[in-house]
Amino acid sequence: MPEIPTFAVPSPFLGVSRTDRAADFVIAGVPLDIGTTNRAGARDGPHAIRRASRMLLDGAHPTFWTDPAAMNLADIGDFQLALGDIQTSLHRIEEQANGLSHIIALGGDHSITLGLLRALARRVGSLALVHFDAHVDTWPSNFGQTFAHGSVFYHAIEERLVEPRRMIQIGPRSPLQREVWNWTIGHGVTVLSAQDVHAMGCELVAQRIREVVGETPTYLSFDVDVLDPAFAPGTGTPEIGGLASWQMQAIMRRLHGIAFVGMDLVEVSPAYDVAEITALAAATVAWEYLALVGASPET
Numbered sequence: 295m296p297e298i299p300t301f302a303v304p305s306p307f308l309g310v311s312r313t314d315r316a317a318d319f320v321i322a323g324v325p326l327d328i329g330t331t332n333r334a335g336a337r338d339g340p341h342a343i344r345r346a347s348r349m350l351l352d353g354a355h356p357t358f359w360t361d362p363a364a365m366n367l368a369d370i371g372d373f374q375l376a377l378g379d380i381q382t383s384l385h386r387i388e389e390q391a392n393g394l395s396h397i398i399a400l401g402g403d404h405s406i407t408l409g410l411l412r413a414l415a416r417r418v419g420s421l422a423l424v425h426f427d428a429h430v431d432t433w434p435s436n437f438g439q440t441f442a443h444g445s446v447f448y449h450a451i452e453e454r455l456v457e458p459r460r461m462i463q464i465g466p467r468s469p470l471q472r473e474v475w476n477w478t479i480g481h482g483v484t485v486l487s488a489q490d491v492h493a494m495g496c497e498l499v500a501q502r503i504r505e506v507v508g509e510t511p512t513y514l515s516f517d518v519d520v521l522d523p524a525f526a527p528g529t530g531t532p533e534i535g536g537l538a539s540w541q542m543q544a545i546m547r548r549l550h551g552i553a554f555v556g557m558d559l560v561e562v563s564p565a566y567d568v569a570e571i572t573a574l575a576a577a578t579v580a581w582e583y584l585a586l587v588g589a590s591p592e593t
Contacts, residue, residue, distance in 0.1 A: 303348040306369035308362060317368035319584060320394045324373050326383050329405030329442040333530040339562035340372055340400040346573035355585035357547050362584035380441045384409040398580055401560030404431060404443035407515050411455040414513060414556055422460035422507035427517040428533040429468045432478045451481055458482045462506040465491060465520035468533045488536050496541055500548030507552055514557035514583060518576050526575050528567025539575055546582045554587050
């Protein structure tokens with residue numbers, strides 16, 4: 295148990311005191327939300343996620359027996375962005391993420407992932423990708439805007455930051471133009487819709503994820519709207535029929551052994567949240583991820 299009451303834990307993620315960039319695992323906030331196409335507000339996501347993370351300090355992870363708060367972990371605060379300028383902001387995200395050994399980024403809208411992938415691909419090369427989302431995010435543009443939160447993986451594939459045949463999307467269920475679907479599938483991306491997840495069960499979904507990414511260095515991008523609005527109302531583009539919180543946990547806890555090299559958690563919009571349940575779900579995703587990558591091989 296923490297030595298001080300939960301409500302008094304300091305504001306960094308999991309209350310960690312370390313703030314330098316040399317840690318093995320680095321939390322960074324990326325409060326960009328000018329790429330949204332519906333409800334803005336994800337710029338407040340990093341603060342809300344950090345605040346909610348204080349609920350996760352009562353002990354070790356009950357599956358991996360790892361305490362993420364005790365890992366070699368730092369919270370370096372929020373990245374500096376260019377007000378009102380997506381392209382320049384993406385460049386700044388790339389430069390500030392460059393050199394970090396293993397980033398856990400708290401968004402912000404999904405646009406931020408492109409800058410993060412550019413930084414990682416510069417060091418690691420083309421990546422495998424595990425993408426949880428209610429949307430495929432492979433539109434070539436959004437309402438005339440070339441770079442936005444719905445086009446991030448179109449550009450990631452076009453820029454060869456990710457290997458599409460090593461890319462799997464979990465949970466899409468939104469309206470979608472047939473040509474966008476055909477482009478996505480045609481490039482070799484594996485898509486498991488929310489209905490597929492419900493029908494297959496978590497064990498088979500996790501097995502399919504492991505099959506797709508193989509041993510390739512892998513990035514995790516988690517859009518909180520993959521969860522049903524009943525479990526995550528505080529997001530900009532909610533879609534009914536999504537995953538439950540327990541399904542998210544069950545799938546992630548079965549991904550042990552994947553060569554993860556970084557992740558982001560995006561699209562938390564606190565203004566639309568209820569009783570902080572979206573922020574807590576998001577903080578728990580990051581906590582689950584840290585426990586997963588920090589677990590011993592024997593676990």
